[in-house]
Amino acid sequence: MSSDPYNARVREFFAAPVHAGSLAGGVTVLADDQGVRVALSARVADGRIAALRFRAWGCPHLVAAVEWVCRHYEGEPLEALEKFPTARIMEDLAVPIEKTGRILVVEDAIHSLGRSLTH
Amino acid sequence: MAEQMIYLDYAASTPVDARVLDRMREVAEKNCANPSSTHAAGREAQAIIADAAAQLGSLLKVDPATLVWTSGATESDNLAIAGGARYRAHRGKHIVTMKTEHKAVTDVFETLAKEGFDVTWVEAEPDGRLSPETFAAALRDDTQFASIMFVNNETGVIQDIETLGLVCREHDVLFHVDGAQAVGKLPIDLSKLPVDLLSLTGHKFYGPKGIGALYIADRPGCHVEPILFGGGQQRRLRPGTLPTDLVAGLGMAAEVAAARIESDLEHLRGMRRVLWDGIRDIDGVVLNGDPDGFPGILNVSVEDIEGESLLLALEPLQVATGSACNSRTQEPSYVLRALGLSDAQAQSAIRFSVGRPTTRDEVEFAAGHYRDAVARLRELAPQAAA
Numbered sequence: 083m084s085s086d087p088y089n090a091r092v093r094e095f096f097a098a099p100v101h102a103g104s105l106a107g108g109v110t111v112l113a114d115d116q117g118v119r120v121a122l123s124a125r126v127a128d129g130r131i132a133a134l135r136f137r138a139w140g141c142p143h144l145v146a147a148v149e150w151v152c153r154h155y156e157g158e159p160l161e162a163l164e165k166f167p168t169a170r171i172m173e174d175l176a177v178p179i180e181k182t183g184r185i186l187v188v189e190d191a192i193h194s195l196g197r198s199l200t201h
Numbered sequence: 202m203a204e205q206m207i208y209l210d211y212a213a214s215t216p217v218d219a220r221v222l223d224r225m226r227e228v229a230e231k232n233c234a235n236p237s238s239t240h241a242a243g244r245e246a247q248a249i250i251a252d253a254a255a256q257l258g259s260l261l262k263v264d265p266a267t268l269v270w271t272s273g274a275t276e277s278d279n280l281a282i283a284g285g286a287r288y289r290a291h292r293g294k295h296i297v298t299m300k301t302e303h304k305a306v307t308d309v310f311e312t313l314a315k316e317g318f319d320v321t322w323v324e325a326e327p328d329g330r331l332s333p334e335t336f337a338a339a340l341r342d343d344t345q346f347a348s349i350m351f352v353n354n355e356t357g358v359i360q361d362i363e364t365l366g367l368v369c370r371e372h373d374v375l376f377h378v379d380g381a382q383a384v385g386k387l388p389i390d391l392s393k394l395p396v397d398l399l400s401l402t403g404h405k406f407y408g409p410k411g412i413g414a415l416y417i418a419d420r421p422g423c424h425v426e427p428i429l430f431g432g433g434q435q436r437r438l439r440p441g442t443l444p445t446d447l448v449a450g451l452g453m454a455a456e457v458a459a460a461r462i463e464s465d466l467e468h469l470r471g472m473r474r475v476l477w478d479g480i481r482d483i484d485g486v487v488l489n490g491d492p493d494g495f496p497g498i499l500n501v502s503v504e505d506i507e508g509e510s511l512l513l514a515l516e517p518l519q520v521a522t523g524s525a526c527n528s529r530t531q532e533p534s535y536v537l538r539a540l541g542l543s544d545a546q547a548q549s550a551i552r553f554s555v556g557r558p559t560t561r562d563e564v565e566f567a568a569g570h571y572r573d574a575v576a577r578l579r580e581l582a583p584q585a586a587a
Binding site for chain 1 (some may be wrong): 245505507509510514580581582583584
């Protein structure tokens with residue numbers, strides 16, 4: 083059993099988060115809880131999420147999780163933001179159970195983004 | 202160099218010196234006897250151990266007969282503290298230590314507290330040093346034992362062992378020093394220092410892991426009760442078959458250290474200076490502890506940076522967040538918290554520790570990489586909510 087606290091995907095997403103940044107003119111939301119901060123910035127076209135960017139302050143699992151959700155939601159219809167695949171993220175990134183709260187902050191950010199984009 | 206691991210964690214452990222390795226191999230190949238055996242091979246093993254004790258005794262300026270071999274500093278600390286406090290318990294059960302000690306010390310004190318000992322935890326000054334006045338004020342008529350570390354493993358802060366030891370002598374308190382980070386790295390003359398018990402381990406100064414020693418001063422009232430039982434070895438203070446090759450390795454490490462301790466220190470000072478000069482102007486960076494502490498350790502915090510991400514971003518540097526920081530629970534270092542750092546400051550702390558093999562190229566790369574990592578993580582972070 084590896085003692086490395088990060089799996090290959092966390093290392094990849096943390097080292098090269100291709101969705102890091104913000105979108106000028108996009109809709110931006112911020113979630114700040116559990117000692118971490120997540121900002122999401124989105125641009126919509128034809129009812130779909132055309133572009134999604136993030137900024138994050140937290141542990142590598144959090145950064146990787148936000149990169150994961152950006153890759154997951156980009157190109158999806160807005161309704162997709164109503165669902166959040168917590169279990170898949172936890173499994174894909176091998177997030178320690180004690181960090182679940184941080185992933186829920188990402189979920190809060192996604193739901194907040196969905197509300198902002200639909201109102 | 203970028204993807205090559207750069208080891209800057211010499212306070213955690215050091216590579217085995219080539220001469221140490223040669224000596225261990227020589228002993229392991231030539232002598233498999235139990236040093237307690239009375240036949241010729243056993244006596245030869247006993248002579249090897251005596252030679253190692255002489256080498257270590259020479260480093261510390263003590264009679265080799267005052268040294269007890271153990272498995273390392275943790276066992277030495279346990280034997281000294283539990284054994285020393287219990288030995289003197291009939292005189293009083295008040296014992297004293299610092300909040301910033303290593304877990305190998307604090308956990309023993311907590312265990313003794315459960316046995317009915319009364320523990321006073323003295324606090325360090327903001328620079329990590331213990332004021333002799335604070336220490337003296339903590340001692341009472343029933344104080345029988347005190348333990349203070351020589352060099353702090355997280356911050357490199359050096360305590361004034363001579364003055365603290367004199368305070369103990371004035372109060373007839375048995376004085377233990379955890380010397381794990383000091384032995385073989387700082388000149389220590391136990392023939393002059395008022396120290397009763399001193400713990401050390403081989404792997405912190407280029408010796409093997411799994412071997413350490415406890416110095417027990419030869420003076421009235423200075424003794425420990427054993428914590429292990431099962432044989433008559435080492436005057437029954439620490440029974441068990443001695444690992445002749447490891448003991449020989451520790452002896453050789455002591456001999457090597459004695460020959461180069463000043464040049465090693467000069468080298469460490471130079472490496473730490475290059476490292477600190479390379480990062481000290483980063484906005485929000487602070488040096489934790491005493492700037493004039495042990496030059497092998499540089500502990501720094503930086504504002505607005507999450508510590509676990511910083512540690513990963515610093516790869517391929519092999520550095521530490523402090524021995525108490527658990528990457529899973531993200532508990533900030535209790536040592537740094539005791540110095541007054543906030544949770545956020547303590548959580549972003551990185552301990553760089555340089556060693557004999559450290560090169561200028563390595564520390565220059567480390568400084569540049571640290572700068573880059575901090576800049577990248579700051580760029581990645583969102584603004585805090587208003």
